[in-house]
Amino acid sequence: MSQRSDLNTPEKNLQNCPPNYTSNYQQAYADDEIDLRELWHAVWSRKWGIALITVVVMIAALVYALNAKNYYRAQVVLAPVQSEGKSAGLAAQFGGLASLAGINLGGGGASDTGTAIAILQSRKFGERFIQENNLKPYLFSKSWDADKKVWIEQSPGVMASIKALIMPASTGGQGGYQREPLAPGEPSLWDAYKEFSKMLTVSTAKDSGFVTVSVEFTDPVLAAQWATQMVQDINQLMKTQSLAEAQRSNAYLEQQLKKTSLAEVRQSIYQMMEANIKTMMLANTSDDVVFKTIDPAVVPEEKSKPKRSLIMAVAMVLGLMLGVFWALIRNAMASSKKESE
Template structure:
């Protein structure tokens, strides 16, 4: 007798009670595999080294220029435009620019090279609390000869290049959080060594302030030189007045840059030596691996019951 389509569907339909019955019959397999994964998860979690996170909170330093320039623009704007002198447009935001510079490839690679951080970032796998020393990967970096020995495929070289270092550092070590509503910036550095994390957090803030200060001084000197040359080439009294005041403004900008140690960012909450680890979350790792083991075990039991046994 030929079965109808409805009968075929009912025949092949798997009821919930049958699934639960299959799981109950294979309960010892599920328990055993879950226990194996649980034990393995403990060893995996313990093998992952601790990481520490140092943070420094910053407040952007407000721009102090603009007042004299606004007065000049309102008083001599038309005359300056006729003479081809630009008295300025939109107000510059040096802190926003500094944020972009601080996360740029050129700045970060220069920072890493200056403090010789490449081996400490790219070749470490842990930190020894007792001796306060970094643990290096023996197949990556030779600490005795200070030489890169890692085995990589072409076009990579044993020593990481600037792009590789930049991508690794921004993905694993550096985090910049900007709170625009509060006007605050937090720089976080993560590393195996809490001491190195704090040093890098302190140094990167100092370096971005020094970098932006140097750029501002150089820019002011270039403008002063140009304005002095333009002053020597004009005989119009009003234009001379404009040039004198613009030169004075640039001299003030240069002086402010030279005298401000915290030129772009003011430290609100300095970095401290982190004592508590930031990671890894070992409890979550163990729970996740154990749960995965239980799912795989249940999948195996159901597959064996509904597929292999029926065949």
């Protein structure tokens, strides 16, 4: 078996081949090898071209970095307001009856926090915040004439004109929905929300549960003001909803109290009404209904972007890579031309 396997080895088979086949095989194998010295020679011989490409890329990056606006990030660190154990106990005992009455008795901290975060990131809340604080002139400063207090009407582009001819905008819709009335040159609320959503970040720490609301804008004072105002608005909104739900719940429970004479049911209703009264009392005496501010927003002094040093470093690496790639392509083209001749 060993002698037969020795006869079938590639070396034995190669020795038994004709001489021309062996030389052609060795030549093809040699052609497939990468000569690092040749590559280094190709790169080094074109070092000035590589340097020129790198400098051009770095100059373009420098122009971009110098013309880019500075952005500042203001953030507020919040702690969720936890519900007390008594409310959780009531939910465990009377959860079915409470849900029938539309009452939220238990676990308020986690569920209310999740609801508040979802509202903060929702389009409805963002559009209302933009309208109430008149943010459009700040979000579209290039289209706003601050002296005349009017929008600058710009001529539509070619693609916009073609789109308007093919798909004309409707002024009304079914079910009472109407398009937003806009002044000439005024951006829509849809576009304003898209710009505002790029500035807003809401994150939750997995270990501590703290919520961070960040606003990034070119004006550091406005960024701090908007971050603070958003926290106040979400607390006020949740406070209003909590009061309305507690009042509706008590109204329903008072009606059910008149209809029943069972002592156990009446006792349960009284306890849920007590929980609602406590909710209304806490909502009326405190502004921090869902979030309590741990670290308020301050006017940032350091910009968050652009990171000009990082831009220049990336531009230098990118320029070198493009230069080396150009040198290798030139070398390959010269080699193929030489072989063809």
